[in-house]
Amino acid sequence: MERYAHLFISFSLLFSFLNYSLFVDKSMASPFQLNHDQLNIMVNLSKSLSPYSMSEWNTTDPSPCLWERVTCSAGPSTVVTGLSLSYLGLSTGANVSDFISILCRLDTLQYLDFSLNYRTTIPDSFFSNCTGLSRLKSLNLSYNDLGGPVRNFSSFMSLETLDLFHNYLKGTVETQLSSLSKLKSLNLSSNLLMGTIPKLVIDGRKVAAFEELVLSENQFNGTIPSEIFEYENLTVLDLSTNSLSGTIPEKIGMLSNLNALDLSSNQLTGKIPATLSNISTLFRFAAYGNNLTGNIPSITKFLSSLDLSYNNLGGEIPSDLLASPNLEYVDLSHNRLGGAIPTNLSIGLLNLQLGGNLLSGIIPTSIGKLSKLDYLDSWISLRMHCMASYQRRLVIFMNW
Ligand SMILES: *[C@@H]1O[C@H](CO)[C@@H](O)[C@H](O)[C@H]1NC(C)=O
Ligand SMILES: *[C@@H]1O[C@H](CO)[C@@H](O)[C@H](O)[C@H]1NC(C)=O
Ligand SMILES: *[C@@H]1O[C@H](CO)[C@@H](O)[C@H](O)[C@H]1NC(C)=O
Ligand SMILES: *[C@@H]1O[C@H](CO)[C@@H](O)[C@H](O)[C@H]1NC(C)=O
Ligand SMILES: *[C@@H]1O[C@H](CO)[C@@H](O)[C@H](O)[C@H]1NC(C)=O
Ligand SMILES: *[C@@H]1O[C@H](CO)[C@@H](O)[C@H](O)[C@H]1NC(C)=O
Ligand SMILES: *[C@@H]1O[C@H](CO)[C@@H](O)[C@H](O)[C@H]1NC(C)=O
Ligand SMILES: *[C@@H]1O[C@H](CO)[C@@H](O)[C@H](O)[C@H]1NC(C)=O
Ligand SMILES: *[C@@H]1O[C@H](CO)[C@@H](O)[C@H](O)[C@H]1NC(C)=O
Ligand SMILES: *[C@@H]1O[C@H](CO)[C@@H](O)[C@H](O)[C@H]1NC(C)=O
Numbered sequence: 001m002e003r004y005a006h007l008f009i010s011f012s013l014l015f016s017f018l019n020y021s022l023f024v025d026k027s028m029a030s031p032f033q034l035n036h037d038q039l040n041i042m043v044n045l046s047k048s049l050s051p052y053s054m055s056e057w058n059t060t061d062p063s064p065c066l067w068e069r070v071t072c073s074a075g076p077s078t079v080v081t082g083l084s085l086s087y088l089g090l091s092t093g094a095n096v097s098d099f100i101s102i103l104c105r106l107d108t109l110q111y112l113d114f115s116l117n118y119r120t121t122i123p124d125s126f127f128s129n130c131t132g133l134s135r136l137k138s139l140n141l142s143y144n145d146l147g148g149p150v151r152n153f154s155s156f157m158s159l160e161t162l163d164l165f166h167n168y169l170k171g172t173v174e175t176q177l178s179s180l181s182k183l184k185s186l187n188l189s190s191n192l193l194m195g196t197i198p199k200l201v202i203d204g205r206k207v208a209a210f211e212e213l214v215l216s217e218n219q220f221n222g223t224i225p226s227e228i229f230e231y232e233n234l235t236v237l238d239l240s241t242n243s244l245s246g247t248i249p250e251k252i253g254m255l256s257n258l259n260a261l262d263l264s265s266n267q268l269t270g271k272i273p274a275t276l277s278n279i280s281t282l283f284r285f286a287a288y289g290n291n292l293t294g295n296i297p298s299i300t301k302f303l304s305s306l307d308l309s310y311n312n313l314g315g316e317i318p319s320d321l322l323a324s325p326n327l328e329y330v331d332l333s334h335n336r337l338g339g340a341i342p343t344n345l346s347i348g349l350l351n352l353q354l355g356g357n358l359l360s361g362i363i364p365t366s367i368g369k370l371s372k373l374d375y376l377d378s379w380i381s382l383r384m385h386c387m388a389s390y391q392r393r394l395v396i397f398m399n400w
């Protein structure tokens with residue numbers, strides 16, 4: 001249900017964006033004249049798609065650059081550079097092989113969005129024989145039904161972005177993607193992939209140029225590979241909801257450009273590395289649902305969101321952990337934290353969850369000053385020794 005709503009929103013955004021960019025394009029359009037070859041390809045493409053819901057392609061308009069979902073380059077020689085063929089409503093078992101074989105001749109294409117065509121079978125010839133798309137930089141195949149193993153993408157050697165989210169992909173990831181040396185953003189999330197995290201360095205060579213690596217919601221196991229730390233440009237690393245074991249390496253602090261790190265819902269053990277506190281760009285760190293132990297280090301100097309719930313963390317909450325002015329969301333619930341709640345609390349806190357621990361002592365009056373707070377978990381689950389005067393205040397907190 002949640003995902004559905006999310007989808008809907010990204011959709012509306014996508015479409016408003018598309019409309020906007022088309023509007024801009026059209027307003028400055030004058031010739032937009034494709035050469036003979038490109039024009040033929042586009043006309044043939046529209047024919048191959050006409051059985052599906054492509055009625056929005058007004059093919060009587062002589063310039064395909066003015067059709068919806070089509071982007072062309074400006075400049076002296078106009079060519080088609082982008083196609084957004086998301087959510088075409090292709091029906092079950094639709095045979096797109098004609099469409100694919102025409103598409104693969106569009107050798108100027110840099111951007112192809114073929115997401116959300118749920119039940120379409122994309123023929124293997126797309127992967128094995130689409131040499132025409134060697135200039136493609138961005139390929140979005142999310143929410144399709146590719147099934148089978150991750151294919152060999154070696155003919156798409158210019159790819160910088162590859163989105164394979166939610167495709168029922170199975171098996172292991174070996175070298176299928178290792179010729180994509182320009183790849184910056186890879187999303188393999190929400191598939192059925194297993195084995196170890198795909199190899200990131202082969203024969204001393206980094207296989208890609210990763211900035212965003214999203215491998216969540218699969219069955220990857222083994223440890224977090226140390227090769228990951230050679231990708232100094234990583235901004236997003238999401239390994240959540242897999243079966244990873246072992247510890248979180250200290251070297252994670254070397255990823256000095258990281259914005260978001262999600263290691264949640266694995267079987268990680270050991271301590272949370274204090275080196276995380278050195279990443280000044282990191283605003284979100286989540287590692288809930290593991291078996292992390294030890295004290296929580298003071299890692300919140302730069303964070304705005306921290307979720308370490310459902311682990312085995314012990315000791316006391318460091319006195320400065322909840323104080324950083326950037327902090328908005330903190331969930332430390334369901335650990336073995338003891339001692340008192342720190343009194344120095346960030347005024348920016350929107351959400352604070354500490355339930356299911358072994359905390360004791362009084363509730364700090366500073367909580368009353370958190371004017372932005374709109375979620376505070378049930379303090380009853382905290383083993384608080386509350387004084388009567390605080391109890392009245394408590395009720396107020398819980399009603400916020
Ligand atoms: C377009 O389709 C026609 C008729 O099927 C075919 O003769 C022609 O070669 C095709 N052109 C291109 C550029 O695909
Ligand atoms: C299709 O394009 C033609 C030529 O530009 C134009 O005259 C016609 O109004 C368009 N039809 C629609 C439904 O937009
Ligand atoms: C799809 O169409 C191609 C060519 O039109 C044909 O060769 C192939 O057998 C068709 N596949 C299916 C599954 O119908
Ligand atoms: C590969 O693509 C070429 C050109 O697009 C086409 O002529 C050929 O039939 C295709 N081969 C296979 C095995 O699909
Ligand atoms: C791919 O398409 C989906 C659905 O339209 C969208 O949510 C996602 O952000 C796109 N991926 C990239 C890398 O833009
Ligand atoms: C992928 O395809 C390329 C070129 O066809 C080939 O050299 C390479 O061995 C293939 N890799 C895998 C894993 O099949
Ligand atoms: C996959 O991950 C990339 C990189 O973070 C992101 O841009 C894209 O939106 C994600 N795709 C979907 C369908 O969520
Ligand atoms: C990081 O980005 C810089 C600048 O774009 C580039 O020179 C370097 O090769 C990148 N590193 C990796 C591991 O991709
Ligand atoms: C990872 O999973 C594979 C396949 O299920 C299994 O053979 C292998 O032993 C597992 N490795 C680890 C380290 O758990
Ligand atoms: C953070 O970086 C500084 C400078 O590189 C280093 O001296 C310090 O030990 C690091 N702190 C942690 C907790 O890694």
Ligand SMILES: *[C@@H]1O[C@H](CO)[C@@H](O)[C@H](O)[C@H]1NC(C)=O
Pocket residue numbers: 269291293312
């Ligand atoms: C978590 O780790 C502790 C000790 O490190 C161990 O005793 C416990 O069984 C582990 N729990 C789970 C659910 O793996």
Ligand SMILES: *[C@@H]1O[C@H](CO)[C@@H](O)[C@H](O)[C@H]1NC(C)=O
Pocket residue numbers: 320323324325344345
């Ligand atoms: C509370 O934390 C903030 C931010 O770390 C710090 O500037 C301030 O001095 C602390 N106040 C007290 C009373 O410790």
